[in-house]
Amino acid sequence: MGAASLSANAGSLISSTEYLDYQLPEKIQKICTERDNCPDIEVKYLKSNHSWIDNTVNARIDNLVVNSKPTESEHIKTKSSRADVTAAIDDFAASQLQDTPEEVSWAYNLMVTPEYLGHVNDFELFEIHSYVFTGGAHGMPYSEYLIFDQQTKKPIQLADMLQPNKKSRFNALAYSAYKEWVKTVDEDVASYEKSWPFTLSDNVTLTDQGIDIRYQHYSIGPYAYGMPVLSIPYSQLQGVIKPQFLPARLSNK
Structure with missing residues (x-):
């Protein structure tokens, strides 16, 4: 992708990310620590000075975590609660202990993170990256774009x-x-x-x-x-x- 062009009326967005505050359940933490093979969980949320953008991006991140099997162009149908997100990650982590023998060296991996791409005219541009690995030859990356109209304060399809x-x-x-x-x-x-x-x-x-x-x-x-x-x-x-x-x-x- 070429670098997004800048414009004065869209240049005020300040973007950063913050990690999901998540701890493995104590039982899972104990077992995987003993095996020296804990799942790698990294979920980040958008934190900008535009809360209406954050709300949509972070709802999509929650949706991807809860489903863990993203479908291209599948839009958010229901909003996932923080309890839904935590439960989904708990299940993901637990499945590693159920699915893999103790002697296996690789760990499950779940990553979801947003990236600010810049802006063109009045449109703010983001990309959400995710990666899920549960064994096999390779993991499954996924990526989707999000466009926001600063004038109408709505996502653009x-x-x-x-x-x-x-x-x-x-x-x-x-x-x-x-x-x-x-x-x-x-x-x-x-x-x-x-x-x-x-x-x-x-x-x-x-x-x-x-x-x-x-x-x-x-x-x-x-x-x-x-x-x-x-x-x-x-x-x-x-x-x-x-x-x-x-x-x-x-x-x-």
Whole structure:
């Protein structure tokens, strides 16, 4: 992602994080300490000077912790309480002791943390990263973007950004970006697409160059290809996204 551009009226956000105050249950702590193999738990929350942003970001973090199996573009349906979060982590930690033999050296890992990406125009940009490891060849990273409108004080989805009746055009631009990305990992685009067909993700963010679309592992490629990002430059998005999402140099044209 290109560095987000700065603007005077959106530059007042001050962002930091704080750790969830969590202790392993005494029984689990005793057993895993004896084994010298305790689960690694790291949950961080956003702490900024914009409480309305914190509330949405941190509710999403709670939701990811409670579910531990995030689904791309799955929005918050219910708000998880702190008791729900603690219970979910307790269960996660306990499952390591139930699932793994004493002689196993690896530990379960659960991480969820927010990152402030900056801002474009009046839009504040965040990304939530999570990682869950419960054994096997590898853990499962996950990442999602969040966009907030400083003017309306509401989260922004891809649908909010598009001009009327322009989703098919945006889909076509994303598909072109997908084919360009495929060329970086495979010589035969047509053959690759049969195994890993294009789908449109609404996990998007703004950058100083355009719109980035983030995909999770296995969405459009095997695990080894990571979490691909498709980029669509603003020069292709005129008439496709609403003017307020374009840089001033283009929105005035």
